[in-house]
Amino acid sequence: MRHLITANVNGRERELSVKSNQTLLEVLRDDLRLKGTREGCSVGVCGSCTVLVDGKPVSSCLMLASNAEGREVLTIEGLGAGNLDPVQQAFLDHQAFQCGFCTPGMIMAVKGLLNENPKPDEAEVRDYLSGNICRCGTYVEVMAAVEDLTRRNDNG
Amino acid sequence: MSAVGSDTPRVDGNAKVSGAAQYTADIDLPGMLHAKALRSPHPHAKLVSIDVSKAAALPGVIAVVTRDDLNGLNPYYGAVVEDQPVLAMDRVRCVGDIVAAVAAEEREIAEEAVELIEVEYKPLPAVFDVVEAAQTGAPIIHEKRFETQAAIFREQLNLNAGGNVCSVFRAGDGDVDAGFAEADEVFENTYRMPPVQHGHIEPHVAAAVWESPNRLVVHTPCQNAVGLQEQLARIFNLPESGVRVVVPHVGGGYGGKTHARLEPVTALLARKAGRPVQWVLTREEVFLTGRRYGAFVRMKTGFKRDGSLVAREVEVFYDLGAYALSGPANAKTGSYVASGPYRVPNRRLTTYAVYTNLPPAGPYRGVGVPHVAWAYESEMDRIARHLGMDPVELRLKNLLQEGDVFVTGESLVSVGISDCLRQVASGIGWRGREEQGNGASEGSLRRGKGVAVIMKSTTTPTASAASVRLNGDGSVMLLTSSTEMGQGVRTCLAQIVAERLGFPVERVTVSAPDTDVTPYDKSTSSSRTTFHMGNAALRAAEEVREQLLEAGAQALEVDKADMELGAGGVRVKGVPDRSLTIPQLLRVKYGDSVGSIFGSCNFQVKGGLDPRTGKGKAAAFWFFSACGAEVEVDVETGKVRVVNVATSVDVGKAINPLQCGLQNEGSMLEALGAAFFEEMVFEQGQPVNGTLLEYMLPSMEDHPERFQSLLVETPHPDGPFGAKGVGEAVIPAVVPAIGNAVANALGGINITELPLRPERVVAALAEREAGVTGEQQP
Numbered sequence: 001m002r003h004l005i006t007a008n009v010n011g012r013e014r015e016l017s018v019k020s021n022q023t024l025l026e027v028l029r030d031d032l033r034l035k036g037t038r039e040g041c042s043v044g045v046c047g048s049c050t051v052l053v054d055g056k057p058v059s060s061c062l063m064l065a066s067n068a069e070g071r072e073v074l075t076i077e078g079l080g081a082g083n084l085d086p087v088q089q090a091f092l093d094h095q096a097f098q099c100g101f102c103t104p105g106m107i108m109a110v111k112g113l114l115n116e117n118p119k120p121d122e123a124e125v126r127d128y129l130s131g132n133i134c135r136c137g138t139y140v141e142v143m144a145a146v147e148d149l150t151r152r153n154d155n156g
Numbered sequence: 157m158s159a160v161g162s163d164t165p166r167v168d169g170n171a172k173v174s175g176a177a178q179y180t181a182d183i184d185l186p187g188m189l190h191a192k193a194l195r196s197p198h199p200h201a202k203l204v205s206i207d208v209s210k211a212a213a214l215p216g217v218i219a220v221v222t223r224d225d226l227n228g229l230n231p232y233y234g235a236v237v238e239d240q241p242v243l244a245m246d247r248v249r250c251v252g253d254i255v256a257a258v259a260a261e262e263r264e265i266a267e268e269a270v271e272l273i274e275v276e277y278k279p280l281p282a283v284f285d286v287v288e289a290a291q292t293g294a295p296i297i298h299e300k301r302f303e304t305q306a307a308i309f310r311e312q313l314n315l316n317a318g319g320n321v322c323s324v325f326r327a328g329d330g331d332v333d334a335g336f337a338e339a340d341e342v343f344e345n346t347y348r349m350p351p352v353q354h355g356h357i358e359p360h361v362a363a364a365v366w367e368s369p370n371r372l373v374v375h376t377p378c379q380n381a382v383g384l385q386e387q388l389a390r391i392f393n394l395p396e397s398g399v400r401v402v403v404p405h406v407g408g409g410y411g412g413k414t415h416a417r418l419e420p421v422t423a424l425l426a427r428k429a430g431r432p433v434q435w436v437l438t439r440e441e442v443f444l445t446g447r448r449y450g451a452f453v454r455m456k457t458g459f460k461r462d463g464s465l466v467a468r469e470v471e472v473f474y475d476l477g478a479y480a481l482s483g484p485a486n487a488k489t490g491s492y493v494a495s496g497p498y499r500v501p502n503r504r505l506t507t508y509a510v511y512t513n514l515p516p517a518g519p520y521r522g523v524g525v526p527h528v529a530w531a532y533e534s535e536m537d538r539i540a541r542h543l544g545m546d547p548v549e550l551r552l553k554n555l556l557q558e559g560d561v562f563v564t565g566e567s568l569v570s571v572g573i574s575d576c577l578r579q580v581a582s583g584i585g586w587r588g589r590e591e592q593g594n595g596a597s598e599g600s601l602r603r604g605k606g607v608a609v610i611m612k613s614t615t616t617p618t619a620s621a622a623s624v625r626l627n628g629d630g631s632v633m634l635l636t637s638s639t640e641m642g643q644g645v646r647t648c649l650a651q652i653v654a655e656r657l658g659f660p661v662e663r664v665t666v667s668a669p670d671t672d673v674t675p676y677d678k679s680t681s682s683s684r685t686t687f688h689m690g691n692a693a694l695r696a697a698e699e700v701r702e703q704l705l706e707a708g709a710q711a712l713e714v715d716k717a718d719m720e721l722g723a724g725g726v727r728v729k730g731v732p733d734r735s736l737t738i739p740q741l742l743r744v745k746y747g748d749s750v751g752s753i754f755g756s757c758n759f760q761v762k763g764g765l766d767p768r769t770g771k772g773k774a775a776a777f778w779f780f781s782a783c784g785a786e787v788e789v790d791v792e793t794g795k796v797r798v799v800n801v802a803t804s805v806d807v808g809k810a811i812n813p814l815q816c817g818l819q820n821e822g823s824m825l826e827a828l829g830a831a832f833f834e835e836m837v838f839e840q841g842q843p844v845n846g847t848l849l850e851y852m853l854p855s856m857e858d859h860p861e862r863f864q865s866l867l868v869e870t871p872h873p874d875g876p877f878g879a880k881g882v883g884e885a886v887i888p889a890v891v892p893a894i895g896n897a898v899a900n901a902l903g904g905i906n907i908t909e910l911p912l913r914p915e916r917v918v919a920a921l922a923e924r925e926a927g928v929t930g931e932q933q934p
Contacts, residue, residue, distance in 0.1 A: 016841040035182035036175020038407070040357040041439045041848040048357055076175035088173040095165060098818055099642025100172030101179060101358045101407025133848075135355045135408050135824030137644045140860045 005069040010034075011077025018065040021026040025049045025060035027068075028075060036076035036104045040133070050105035050112075051075045057112035059131075076104035079111070085113050086152070090145040098136035106132045110146055121147070139143030159661050160652040160877050163814035167647045167666065168405070168640065177405040180361040180377050181436045188363065189218055189259040191425050191435035192266035193420040194273045195444065196248035196255055199513040199841025200282035200295065203244050203275070206256060216265035219429035220273070222256045223422070225620070229424075233387045235415050236304040236309050238324065240479040240516070242391060242420040247280065248516045249297055249478035251841050252444025256898070259425040259433045281514035284841055286475035287452050289320045289512045297318065297478065297511040308617070313484045314767045320511040322476060323484035325772035327492040327563050328504040335467025335502025339458025342467075343538060345452050347531040347911045350835040351450040354520050354874040355853045358407020359442045361574025364423040365432035370904040371386065371401045372423055377406035379639045380415045380679035381669035387416050388423060396671075398585035403669040406641035410826065411884075412446045412521035413641070414681050415481045439777070443846035447836055448520035449474040449483065451527035455494075457535055458502075462551045463543055467502040470494040472528060474509050476517040482523075489613060490524025492564050492774055496532040500556040500901065503563060505770075513841050519681060521823060523613045526830075526891060529714050533608035533892030534899075537592070541904055546589040547896070548581050551609055556868075565771040570880060572806030572870035577609050579866045580784035580893075583802025590790035592900055601793040604901025608892035609782045613775030614881055615682040619760040621675035622692035624653060626700050630724050630738040631920040632659060634696075637669040637677035638689045642822075643883050644815035645685050649693050651811055654877055656697035658721040676758070683881025686811060687777055690876035707744040708736050761874075777872050781805040781885040783824070783893035785860075789901040791921055794914030796832060797899060798858075803890065804866040808880035817865040820886045824863065827890030829854040835911050871893035 004128045009032060018027055028034045028048060028051070037060060040046035051060045052074040052123035079085040084092070087110050097103040108128070112119060113128045120128065125146050134142070171177040208220040223231070223245050231245060232238040244255045256273050258267035281295040288294055301316045308313070317324045336342055364374040372392060378384050381401040389396045399696055406413065418435055426433040437445060437875070451474045458467035469607060472490055476483040487509035494505040507524065540547035558571045583603050598605040623635040636655050640646045646666040654661040667674055701721060708726035709716040720729045729733035739749040763773030786800040803820045810816045833852055837844040845851045871878025891910065896916070899906040905920045 028690075034507075038179070038358070039436075040179070040359070043439070043847055043849050045848045046357055046853075070434070080174075084170075084173065091173045092165065092169050095163075095169070095643075095814060095818070097166075097169075097172050098644070098822065099356075099358070099406060099408040100168070100177050103172050103403075104175040107173065110572030126856045126859070130170060132858040133355075133357060133853045133855055135357050135410070135822075135826070135853060136818070139825070139853070139856045140821060141818070142864060143856070 003045055003066045005066055007068040007070065008072040010075060020066065022065045023061055024063040024065045024068055027065040028060060030130055034077050038104065045131065046076045048108060049103045049104040050108045050132060052112055057109045057114050076107060086149060088147050094141045094145040094148065096138055096141035098138050102132060102134050106134065106142060114149060119150050131135050158812050159651040164647055164651050164661050164812055166644060167650055169621050178374050179358055179405045179407050182364060183363050183375050183404065183434065185363060185365055185432035188261040188432040189261060189429055191257055191259050191265050191422060191433050192255045192270045193421065194256040194270045196246055196251060196253040198277050198279055199251050200249060200280040201277035202247050202280060204278050205276045208256060211258060211328055213270040213337040214269045214272060216261040217258055217430060218261065219259040219425050220256060220613060221424050221428055224427060225424060225883045229393065230391050232481055233391055233416060233420060235383065235482045236484045237304050237315060237480050239298055239302045242759055243636055249534065251843065252512050252515045254421055257421050257425055259429045259654045276904065279781065282841055284512055284838060286450060286473045286510050286512055286516055287722055290473055290510045292319060292830050294320055297513060308764065312405065312764045312767055313488060315484060322480050322509045322511055323487060324506065324508050325488040325491040325767065326506050329563050330502030331506045332467050332469055334501045336458040339466045340461045341563055343535060344456040344460045345535065345908060347534065349451050349527045349530055350910060351447045351517060351831050351853060352834045352836060353443065353447055354410045354412030356408030356410060357410055359439060360413065360417045360445055361436045362419045363434040364426040366424040366427050368395060370398050373402065374419055374423060375402045376405060376419050377413055378403055379409045379641060379681055381637050381639065381671050381678055383679055384416050384419060385671045391420055392423065394400035401669065402673045406639055409641040410521045411681060414519050414679055417445050439848055440846050441783050443843055444515045446516065447519045449476065449517040449624045451475065451526055453531040455531045458537065461543065463553050465498055465500045465543050465554050468495040470499045470528065471502045472507040474507065474524060474749065475512050475514065475517060476509050477514040479511055480686065481514040481516060481518040483517065486519050490528050492748065492770060493525060493611055494528040495563065497556050497780060499556060499560065505520065510542040514838055522612065522887040525610060526888040527747045529608065529610045529888035530892050530895065530910065534895055536795065537606065537896045537899060538906055541592050547592065548577060548586060548607055548803040551577055555609065560693040560807040564765060564774045566773050568778060570777065570806060570808055570870045570872040572868035573609055573782065575609065576780055576782035576804035576806055578606065579804040579868065580741060580782045580802040581607060582782035583864045583866060584786050592904065594903060595901055600790050602789045602791055602901040603786065604789065604897045605784065605786045605898025606900055607782065607784045608889045609894060610888040611778055612885065614684045614687065616763045616774060616776045617761050618688060619758060620677045620688035620692045621756065621758040622689060622696045623675055623754060623756040624693065624696040624700050624736065628739055628742055628750055628752065630663060632657065632664045632746050634664060635674045635694055636667060636693065637671065637674040637691055638685045639669055640679065643819055644812060645680065647815060648686055648811045649689060652690050652693050653697045656694055657701055670790040683779060683883040683885060686879050687875050687881055688759055688761065690879060692757045696757065696758035698757040698781045700753050702742055703745065703753050707741045708858055711736060711744040738921065739849055777875060777880045779806065781889050783886060783889035785893040785897040787894065787897040787901055789898055789917065794917035796917065798828065798860040798910065800862040802864040802866060803886045804826050804868055805882055805885040806868040806870050807882045808872040808875045809869050809878035810867050811879050813867060814883050816867055819882050821863060821866040822891050823884060823887040825854050825859065827887045828858060828911065831891045831894040831912055833911050833913060854900065913923060
């Protein structure tokens with residue numbers, strides 16, 4: 001069975017025809033061809049498919065697309081509007097990635113963290129990002145990138 | 157300007173942070189179908205019949221393949237021995253063995269079709285324990301003996317040892333029995349290391365399309381594009397040039413994508429369907445597709461009261477699972493280093509690669525070394541404790557030194573291991589002998605520190621080829637089949653080429669593997685790329701450089717020795733205004749300012765070991781590393797907190813110190829998972845924890861409070877700018893360092909089975925309380 005929904009995806013209102021059992025991840029990747037959001041585990045524990053829904057990080061592999069009705073979805077492609085978002089730039093500055101597969105999800109999770117808490121301490125960062133697995137093991141650099149962004153928030 | 161030795165940012169950084177980097181699952185070929193496999197639910201069974209008629213009749217199903225579709229093809233393949241069928245033939249050998257596969261218009265249809273396939277199995281006796289499997293009388297997993305295509309394996313491995321033993325490798329020297337007789341003390345213990353997952357977040361995935369009946373194109377995140385090309389060509393009776401393997405961005409490999417996994421079935425489906433087919437494994441399937449070998453190690457050590465090692469006998473059983481992949485070669489890699497990076501005059505080292513009815517294993521960062529390192533470094537701490545010696549001093553007393561002759565008969569160079577050990581000891585604030593005494597304690601918390609050292613070979617003999625193209629605008633293309641999978645190979649190779657040409661790194665683009673275009677490479681594995689491909693790229697760049705200098709010397713009528721590269725062209729040394737640009741040089745060389753200048757190199761390292769004697773040249777280079785760890789154990793709960801980890805590697809020369817650090821951080825974290833919680837559990841061959849819900853990977857919360865990646869640089873005479881490999885250097889040292897730290901925190905209990913789960917720690921303490929000392933020898 002299909003549902004017609006309206007959702008704002010990366011700043012654009014979209015009318016989408018989605019199946020009852022279709023996940024948000026499938027709609028983003030297969031229908032909207034936003035391939036930067038990636039599937040790693042399909043059970044919501046690796047964090048590669050993290051997107052922001054109304055500003056909060058969500059594992060898009062677990063969320064039914066039909067639940068996106070009336071909500072704002074932000075993916076890695078929607079960041080920065082042509083330039084790099086400060087979070088993306090901080091990841092570059094600190095070389096906070098290796099293979100890059102988990103990186104969009106990690107960046108979206110950091111975005112969500114700073115939305116909720118502009119000045120997280122290290123324990124809060126570790127706790128918040130513990131749902132985003134980087135098997136290449138680039139956590140020190142991700143923490144450095146977040147610390148850098150936090151410092152900027154301090155100065156601002 | 158010096159490109160080599162600088163923290164050059166990754167050349168693929170922008171694509172990765174923007175999300176634009178294309179991975180294989182992102183590929184969408186016109187008319188592409190989706191694949192799904194029917195897998196065996198039995199660990200060992202005869203395949204009586206397969207009926208696919210209902211599946212094939214389902215609307216939207218385009219192709220169903222079974223063993224019948226392998227008629228006229230070469231159904232068996234394998235990196236060392238050709239023991240793995242593309243699809244199950246007469247029997248299945250593990251849970252997850254692929255029996256049939258479907259290609260359909262939609263994923264859901266393919267999933268539904270698979271459910272409609274009817275298979276009749278006749279279960280056979282199965283064996284899961286690696287030591288049991290090696291015994292006479294165990295159920296035989298492969299009845300026929302297999303061929304190997306590669307002469308190198310026929311010459312260098314003792315294959316087909318009998319029963320389920322796929323191969324055996326022996327190394328040794330001296331008189332072991334006399335050595336034990338001469339020893340003041342002899343320790344003997346056994347260790348077990350369970351299978352673990354590679355854990356690459358990108359699952360195995362492939363997309364295949366036949367452009368014509370004689371032309372197959374496969375997109376895959378493979379660490380070994382050329383090897384896969386060779387295997388696919390053989391399966392489908394094509395010339396190698398009839399198979400094109402293209403490698404997009406790779407979402408992590410760690411060894412798990414070194415060999416053909418799902419590509420043969422994907423290609424078979426695409427052939428039958430006449431359309432492109434993509435197959436993305438689910439995480440549950442990844443768990444059935446690859447893992448690190450579990451192993452059982454028996455280690456006997458004779459030593460003198462002054463701490464010198466005099467004899468060592470080691471036997472290791474590596475669990476291959478149902479198919480060998482590169483297991484025999486990986487078991488060989490474990491054999492000659494099984495006595496550790498130590499001077500031991502008398503030793504007998506034997507490794508067995510053994511089939512079991514578990515899903516196939518394969519190479520994983522460190523291949524056969526973590527298993528033996530876990531054993532020999534635990535033993536070193538037991539010996540130190542027994543003798544009342546500082547474990548660091550005991551190691552320093554026995555460590556190999558520059559120029560020592562190793563058990564393989566070769567002389568060792570670039571042996572910075574003592575410096576590595578001193579660095580990590582200092583990094584964790586090691587205080588000496590007292591670290592094995594009673595550590596700091598507070599309530600139920602006990603602190604402990606531990607160290608470990610390792611050595612490992614890189615696969616030898618091998619070759620890597622590279623081609624450098626200088627364009628008319630002065631930009632440079634390096635063509636290479638080395639796979640960038642996160643380790644930074646593109647950046648590192650760009651630095652090497654830029655350094656030799658005197659150009660900025662930004663002017664150098666490094667290709668991804670595409671076997672239509674990029675030349676031969678053995679594989680991106682064994683930490684061999686910086687050394688081997690780095691050498692090939694360096695020499696290819698050197699050829700370009702020579703041509704530029706020659707053309708410049710000719711045009712400016714000076715001696716070639718007086719020319720130098722610089723300012724985007726060449727110039728006379730010390731005379732900046734006597735210079736030529738690249739287009740001017742092209743005009744000199746070709747009579748017109750168009751075209752490009754090529755350089756190429758096939759870099760080869762000869763060697764290898766004689767399987768009868770274990771002697772020869774095992775490694776183009778050896779890597780040496782050390783790890784120090786400080787932990788805090790809660791003796792009531794058994795939970796361990798990692799306070800501080802320091803790693804050190806002798807990298808020869810760090811081409812990119814930042815990327816070296818990231819490799820070590822990643823190795824450390826993977827090993828930390830294996831130390832404390834990672835373990836693939838099977839019951840009667842069935843996976844018990846085969847999803848990422850049950851099988852945890854280390855998260856940011858597991859990261860040690862403090863981590864230091866330290867480097868030693870003992871230049872290797874044959875390395876590019878003195879560089880060696882780094883990718884997997886640290887991983888075997890971390891688990892034993894942590895194990896020794898936990899042992900010291902517990903006042904001297906070395907737990908011999910991994911992982912060090914809280915219940916295992918608590919049980920070990922309870923055993924000591926109860927006075928059960930069997931596990932502790934002496």
